Every structure is written in structure tokens, then in C-alpha cells.
Amino acid sequence: MLDDLKMIHERDAQDALGIAEKQWQQIIHEFEPVSNINANNIKNIVYAGMGGSALGALLSTAWPGYSIPFEICRNYAIPHYVDTHTLFIASSYSGNTEETIAALEAAGEKNAQIVIIAGGGALIDRAQQKGYLHIVLPPASQPRFAALYGLKALVGILVDAHIVDNKCVDDLESTAQWFKQQLAGWRPDVPKKQNIAKQIALEVIGKTPVIYSSTELFPAAYKWKISFNENAKNVAWCNAYPEFNHNEFLGWSSHPIDKPYAIIDLRSKLDNERVQKRFDLSAKLLSGKRPAPIVIDVVGNNRLQQLLWAVGLGDFVSLYTGLLNGLNPTPVDLIEKFKKELD
Secondary structure, three states: OOHHHHHHHHHHHOOOOHHHOOHHHHOOOOOOOOOOHHHHOEEEEEEEEEEHHHHHHHHHHHOOOOOOEEEEEEOOOOOOOOOEEEEEEEEOOOOOOHHHHHHHOOOOOOOOOEEEOOOOOHHHHHHHOOOOOOEEOOOOOHHHHHHHHHHHHHHHHHHHOOOOOOOOHHHHOHHHHHHHHHOOOOOOOOOHHHHHHHHHHHHHOOOOOEEEEEOOOOOHHHHHHHHHHHHOOOEEEEEOHHHHOOOOOHHHHHHOOOOOOOEEEOOOOOHHHHHHHHHHHHHHHHHHOEEEEEEEEEOOOOHHHHHHHHHHHHHHHHHHHHHHOOOOOOOHHHHHHHHHHHO
């Protein structure tokens, strides 16, 4: 079914698969540098964003990482410690996310250093009115399809704030062609026999995906989760080793094996050896108690390549799953209805 290009084009009316294939272009996009950040005064960073607008920040915790405290704020309220020594980054693709606007106003009251990342809307209006530093994102059909724009913009801010070296920008951009080649292997015109994304989607269809990874790869596992939620309209959850072995591991011991779950293990040779052993031992002890995991050996020579590869594959798997569910993967009508009724 997933080799039926006519069916794919009919259901994927907004060409989400085409957008997924081109996401390598996001990491070479040139943003205007953010100047006038008082780098010497920054002692912590808070990033306010919801949904897809927070994905770039989440990825940044695994690469390039931080030498000072960094927190993602997914709420109306901000951490109590925010003050003049805080670099406060407010991100919303639409620019109208109410939680992020509320957080921005609270950060302004505490005189934090503020940078805004948005595609327009109220956030850009506020930036222009109050003189906040800001980056304008290119158009995108949905925030979840623009996670790498968010990562690239954030890395640029971190360079300008002297939090990371400019080499991070070079590393990101130099990975683009490699990433492009990986994405091409999951296109609709690549047959199922050679297309791992299609193969995984066919294993997942009709089941609840449960994605596990190391702590270092958890941003990718979380991206898989929300991609299943939004693209396939599937409930899904995720967790990370070693924390998994301290609670959720036991939860599988009373579940009948025929429960409709699809266990997905995102595994990396770069992971801590003890974490790799935990994956193996967990699979052994849970054999017969839960479905056997779909083991995905994440490709890449370094953490950046592995994050990009895992994110890209998850996008394609979830999109194909959505098509198998008989859906157009792009619209999020129920979320839009919720927002309207919330007003």
C-alpha cells in the first residue's frame, strides 16, 4: 500500500512527505545575526515555547549542549530565578501562543535579556514595540515541520551570546548534504523493500507506539512521540534509559503480551556502555511480558548526525503511519478547535 504513489499523493494533500525530505535545507538557512547581547552578564538561559516551537531547544540540550544552566519553560509562569542575568528566549511559530506571550511578559517584568524567535504575530509586534532582539522564521505549514529552523536560529543566538563557539554553526551546516542523502532513502518513490520508514510504519499501524532511547537521544524519542501524535493522530509515549529501569520497566510485568503496543528502541553505539547493557537486559527480562521491540540502530558518526537521522526517520515513519490510518497528516483540526473554544 505504501508503494502506491497515487494513494500517497491523494492523502498527503499538503505534501508533508516532501517537506520532510527537504528539512535538511533548514540547517543551512541564513538568519540575521543577533547583536547587542550582553554576553558577560548571562548566568542562565530560559527558553519559552510550546509544542513544535520548543523542539529546537530540546534538541539543543543533546547538541551542542550547555555550559550554563538551561531550562525549557512550557507554561504561563516562568522560573522564579529569572532576572537580569537570564537570557530569556521566547519562541512561537505563529507568534500568538498564549503561554509564551504570558511568559514573555513575566520575563520583561524581571528585566531579563530577551530574544524572540517567531514567524510573525503578537511576539514580533512586541519585539518591534519594545526593541527586543528578534529572529523572524521562514513560513512553514506547521511548527512541527520547522524544528530544525528553530535549532539553527537558537545556535546562532548561542554563538552571539558566546555560549557556544561558531564552530557549531559550521558543524551544523556541513552535515546538511549527509542529512539530505539520508532523507532521500525514505521518500515515497523508494520501495518498501529498501525503505526502513515504510517498514516500521507497517509494523506500528494499529498499535500504540512506545519509544525508548538513552537520555542523550531522548530529544529524538520525544520528537517521534509528538510526530505520531500530530502526523498519525496516534497516542504515543516515550521514556529514557536509565530512568526507565527504575519505574516503567516494572509496569510491563503485568501487561498481557498481546496488548496492541509497538515498542521502538532507538539505540546508539555512542550511548554509555551501561545504558546499552540496560537495553539488552530489559529486553531479556521482559521477553514474553511485552511485545518484542523494534530495534533501530541510529546511524551517524557523532551525536549531531544521530539526532538529525533519528528525527528525520521519525518524521517519515509517523507520516506513513498517518497515511495508513487513512488520514491527511498535516491538519491538526482538533487543536485549532480547542484554541478557538478556549478563547
